[in-house]
Amino acid sequence: MAPGLALDAEESRLNYAAHIRYWRRNLKTFLPHQFTGNDCNRMTLAAFIISALDILGDLKAALSDGEREGYIDWVYRCQLPEGGFRPAPATDLGAVRSRENQIWDPAHLAGTFFALLILINLGDDLERVKRREALQWLTKLQRPDGGFGETLGEADRVEGGNDSRFGFMAAGVRWMLRGNLEGPVDGVPDMDVDALVRCIQAAETYDGGLSEAPYHEAHAGFASCAISALHLVDRLPTSTPDGRVRGLNNLPLTLRWLASRQTLTLDEEDAADTYEDETDSSATCHDSHSFMKLRDYPTTRGKLSFIDQPLVHAELKWVGMNGRENKIGDTCYAYWVCTPLKLLGHLDIVDSKPIRRWLLDRTQHLVGGFGKLPGDHPDPQHSFLGLMVLSMFGEAGLQSVDTALCITERAKQHLESLPWRRKLLAMD
Amino acid sequence: MAVTLLSTVLRIPYRLLKVFTMPEDEDAKYYHDDPAWEDVEAIPQDDGALHPLAAIAYTDEYSEAMGYLRAVMAKNEYSERALQLTEHIISMNPAHYTVWLYRAKILHEIKADLRKEIDWLNPTALQHLKNYQIWHHRQTIVDALGSPKGEADFIAIMLKEDSKNYHVWSYRQWLVGRFNLFDQEDELRWIESMIEADVRNNSAWNHRYYLQRGKLGSEDAVARELEHVTQYAKYAIRKAPQNQSPWNYLKGIVRAANLPASTLKEFALEFADVQRPDDIYSSHALDLLADVYAEEEGSRDDAKQALELLATRFDPIRAHYWQYRKSLLEGQAIAA
Numbered sequence: 001m002a003p004g005l006a007l008d009a010e011e012s013r014l015n016y017a018a019h020i021r022y023w024r025r026n027l028k029t030f031l032p033h034q035f036t037g038n039d040c041n042r043m044t045l046a047a048f049i050i051s052a053l054d055i056l057g058d059l060k061a062a063l064s065d066g067e068r069e070g071y072i073d074w075v076y077r078c079q080l081p082e083g084g085f086r087p088a089p090a091t092d093l094g095a096v097r098s099r100e101n102q103i104w105d106p107a108h109l110a111g112t113f114f115a116l117l118i119l120i121n122l123g124d125d126l127e128r129v130k131r132r133e134a135l136q137w138l139t140k141l142q143r144p145d146g147g148f149g150e151t152l153g154e155a156d157r158v159e160g161g162n163d164s165r166f167g168f169m170a171a172g173v174r175w176m177l178r179g180n181l182e183g184p185v186d187g188v189p190d191m192d193v194d195a196l197v198r199c200i201q202a203a204e205t206y207d208g209g210l211s212e213a214p215y216h217e218a219h220a221g222f223a224s225c226a227i228s229a230l231h232l233v234d235r236l237p238t239s240t241p242d243g244r245v246r247g248l249n250n251l252p253l254t255l256r257w258l259a260s261r262q263t264l265t266l267d268e269e270d271a272a273d274t275y276e277d278e279t280d281s282s283a284t285c286h287d288s289h290s291f292m293k294l295r296d297y298p299t300t301r302g303k304l305s306f307i308d309q310p311l312v313h314a315e316l317k318w319v320g321m322n323g324r325e326n327k328i329g330d331t332c333y334a335y336w337v338c339t340p341l342k343l344l345g346h347l348d349i350v351d352s353k354p355i356r357r358w359l360l361d362r363t364q365h366l367v368g369g370f371g372k373l374p375g376d377h378p379d380p381q382h383s384f385l386g387l388m389v390l391s392m393f394g395e396a397g398l399q400s401v402d403t404a405l406c407i408t409e410r411a412k413q414h415l416e417s418l419p420w421r422r423k424l425l426a427m428d
Numbered sequence: 429m430a431v432t433l434l435s436t437v438l439r440i441p442y443r444l445l446k447v448f449t450m451p452e453d454e455d456a457k458y459y460h461d462d463p464a465w466e467d468v469e470a471i472p473q474d475d476g477a478l479h480p481l482a483a484i485a486y487t488d489e490y491s492e493a494m495g496y497l498r499a500v501m502a503k504n505e506y507s508e509r510a511l512q513l514t515e516h517i518i519s520m521n522p523a524h525y526t527v528w529l530y531r532a533k534i535l536h537e538i539k540a541d542l543r544k545e546i547d548w549l550n551p552t553a554l555q556h557l558k559n560y561q562i563w564h565h566r567q568t569i570v571d572a573l574g575s576p577k578g579e580a581d582f583i584a585i586m587l588k589e590d591s592k593n594y595h596v597w598s599y600r601q602w603l604v605g606r607f608n609l610f611d612q613e614d615e616l617r618w619i620e621s622m623i624e625a626d627v628r629n630n631s632a633w634n635h636r637y638y639l640q641r642g643k644l645g646s647e648d649a650v651a652r653e654l655e656h657v658t659q660y661a662k663y664a665i666r667k668a669p670q671n672q673s674p675w676n677y678l679k680g681i682v683r684a685a686n687l688p689a690s691t692l693k694e695f696a697l698e699f700a701d702v703q704r705p706d707d708i709y710s711s712h713a714l715d716l717l718a719d720v721y722a723e724e725e726g727s728r729d730d731a732k733q734a735l736e737l738l739a740t741r742f743d744p745i746r747a748h749y750w751q752y753r754k755s756l757l758e759g760q761a762i763a764a
């Protein structure tokens with residue numbers, strides 16, 4: 001009998017009932033006041049809640065028709081007269097909102113992206129969405145370098161960050177409202193797709209990752225958003241050039257960087273022990289315990305950490321994923337790493353089994369949901385992204401998902417079936 | 429999101445919220461009984477009828493302050509008291525995106541002393557280490573001040589809290605670009621001290637790469653200075669050959685100089701030799717050798733051997749990836 005069989009017998013499993021309870025609680029009760037710092041991310045949290053229940057196959061059962069209509073109305077209340085959505089009622093100036101003060105209550109890219117996703121998830125037909133206005137606004141959010149901002153401020157100045165998260169959400173809004181048509185549609189100009197692609201390429205890093213901006217450090221969150229954006233505007237690399245500007249500059253290097261995100265550094269203790277230790281040891285190189293060798297021991301600390309550990313420690317039962325070089329594994333990075341791999345058609349260069357076990361045995365929480373690290377309490381972001389990854393890996397009982405849009409295939413098909421969209425895309 | 433387990437599980441249903449009173453904070457600041465705010469009528473939040481999504485059990489303090497914020501924003505009021513109100517809101521919700529824009533506008537309109545703004549931002553940033561807007565705001569202020577004076581000291585304090593804080597490193601890079609610090613001896617000495625403190629700090633390696641590339645510019649310049657530029661990374665690798673950060677840095681420099689991987693062959697052989705699999709000191713050296721052999725005439729078997737060793741012995745966590753790389757070589761063999 002193979003060694004380790006006894007361990008394997010204790011099968012890792014997803015606690016469906018607990019996850020459903022966790023998400024229903026998020027849907028139907030107040031988030032505790034510690035969420036105040038997320039007051040302006042309510043649309044994002046709401047999209048996670050609704051989509052998670054959909055992935056768990058519980059959305060229909062969780063909502064009465066009245067509730068469904070009520071939530072749809074709440075989302076539409078966040079739509080602005082000039083197009084686009086605010087991300088929460090927090091900025092709503094109510095009856096006194098005017099042309100003079102609306103810059104303090106502007107349409108917001110994340111607000112708009114997630115509002116549309118919620119509406120689609122809830123089965124709305126988007127007929128009340130000011131689609132032309134939203135698309136017009138979207139073109140104004142693009143900066144000269146091709147990247148996108150978050151809101152428009154005074155005199156239409158583009159405000160907010162300028163990283164691939166915004167390019168991703170802009171590409172998402174465009175795809176939802178006008179599919180992959182390039183050029184003007186219905187009299188509304190298109191965003192400059194070539195410029196967006198170039199902006200993403202400019203943020204490719206020397207190690208094959210992608211970063212927030214040119215020369216910043218490679219980061220899986222930005223890599224995922226960048227590659228999802230390319231996917232949504234249909235500009236992923238292809239084997240045969242088609243005359244269009246396509247990313248990425250160095251696909252093999254990017255695949256290597258993404259594969260490197262698998263790690264055995266799984267908890268805070270593992271992560272802390274590298275500081276001021278400049279030598280290799282089984283404590284500083286968790287990913288290579290099995291063969292670590294030293295020529296000499298330049299520091300006492302290095303020597304201690306080395307002799308404390310068994311020489312053979314190839315524990316591959318649980319494999320985590322990190323977001324940057326030499327960082328600790330974190331639930332959300334399983335999503336940020338597996339998504340670009342999947343979109344690039346290479347999810348099979350990582351081994352999903354030990355990653356799945358890490359999520360289920362280590363970061364899944366007893367009360368449902370997932371924490372960031374083993375033992376952490378669950379939060380909506382990690383809980384949602386953990387489910388997304390398990391669905392991507394084909395977990396039995398979970399609905400299949402559209403990796404880039406973060407909604408189920410069912411919800412995506414609903415959007416694709418809407419008459420106005422079929423007509424626009426000349427699909428009828 | 430530091431939420432206690434209790435509040436994760438025990439939540440108040442919407443219909444019961446009014447029955448409970450939120451815990452009162454003794455230091456809470458209110459406006460309704462403040463004579464300085466007498467003339468302002470708060471605009472309460474309108475969360476619709478019965479079905480709000482992701483609603484939060486706000487404290488009374490936050491709800492009230494937000495009501496006053498909406499009221500002064502609606503009037504485009506740019507005043508000292510409005511400035512203080514933004515500070516109050518930021519202390520409770522630093523991710524409120526328009527409050528920062530509003531604050532910047534007030535500072536401009538009342539011609540505030542921007543040095544004072546920096547004095548306020550320093551402790552505020554330390555309270556909200558993961559906040560993003562705060563750095564954007566700092567950039568706006570320091571840009572207007574036109575000098576990076578004092579910023580290095582502040583960054584040092586921030587990095588003491590978290591030496592890999594992404595926002596802080598991004599901000600440091602912005603400073604280097606804005607004030608053209610690529611050539612500064614201080615900057616180079618500082619980054620080397622950061623790497624010495626933690627040779628596995630990839631953010632520090634990335635910053636060093638940025639300084640070198642910014643200083644040298646063209647491919648030719650990198651190639652000319654190759655020996656000098658790669659020396660430092662080689663030194664760090666010799667101390668800890670299994671640390672991937674300097675390997676990535678080294679290979680990045682060689683690629684930036686438009687030179688082939690074989691430029692590093694001799695160096696990689698110091699740590700790994702496919703013929704002596706019991707004497708391997710670095711999986712990254714094996715990986716590099718696989719690249720070198722794949723490009724070399726007649727060495728394809730050595731490349732496959734390096735990848736096989738990685739998959740089975742020296743980096744089994746990535747076995748699928750190494751097998752994929754090996755399959756690419758086999759595909760080439762068939763094509764040839």
Ligand SMILES: [Zn+2]
Nearest residue numbers: 330332333372
């Ligand atoms: Zn995370």
